[in-house]
Amino acid sequence: MAEGETLFCAFHPNVPTTLRCNRCGRPICVRCAVQTPVGYRCRECVAGQQALFFNARPLDYGIAAVAALVLGLIAAPLVAALGFWAIFVGPLVGSLTAGAVHRLIGRRRGRWIWLVASGGLAAGLLLWRLPLWLASPFLLPRALWDGVYLAMAISTVIGYLRFWR
Ligand SMILES: [Zn+2]
Ligand SMILES: [Zn+2]
Structure with a gap:
């Protein structure tokens, strides 16, 4: 030209x-x-x-959700027993979850995988706690450490799975 x-x-x-x-x-x-x-x-x-x-397949989202839910279910009773130490368990569970999800979906990347994994962790915690809180609302103040744990776990998951390196 x-x-x-x-x-x-x-x-x-x-x-x-x-x-x-x-x-x-x-x-x-x-x-x-x-x-x-x-x-x-x-x-x-x-x-x-x-x-x-972003090359993740639809199935990868299901795998990510189930893996995070299972890890969330395993972690929830630990967090209840640990109280203050949830501060350290949160990032640990978050990085374990992110690592496991990343491997299970063949290291593919998905735009919303971080969201699904975070939701799985939150669901795992709530499945344990919700019946308890509903039965005895006076236990709710102890949810503080659950919140700390979840916030730290999720921010770790986001760090791994949202800002792919
Ligand atoms: Zn133009
Ligand atoms: Zn062009």
Whole structure:
């Protein structure tokens, strides 16, 4: 293509531009250009790359939920017995869960796997506690450490499974 020739955006045929997507080479206008660490790209190329990055299958979400639920169920009685030490158990359970989920789903990445794993941990805890709290509400103040444990476990899970390294 000759130097200085006017290009028109591939998505907005009326908009002249000098930018091109550096992946597919299509002319793109300022509105369509997405700045990435490797330069300007069209939205389609950016979306395509995200789809490649997140490669988890639907079944992986089920596996993640069940694995987190099982670990949450195992951890819940421990947390009840430990009280203050929940501060240390939370990150431990979180990293165990994230590691187990990551391995069980074949190290695939899913955009919402962190959410499913966190939900599994929370469900595991609630399944133990809810009947207890309903039977004897005066035990509720002890839920403080459950909350601490869950918050730390979930933030650890998010650190592992949301911001994939
Ligand atoms: Zn492109
Ligand atoms: Zn455009």
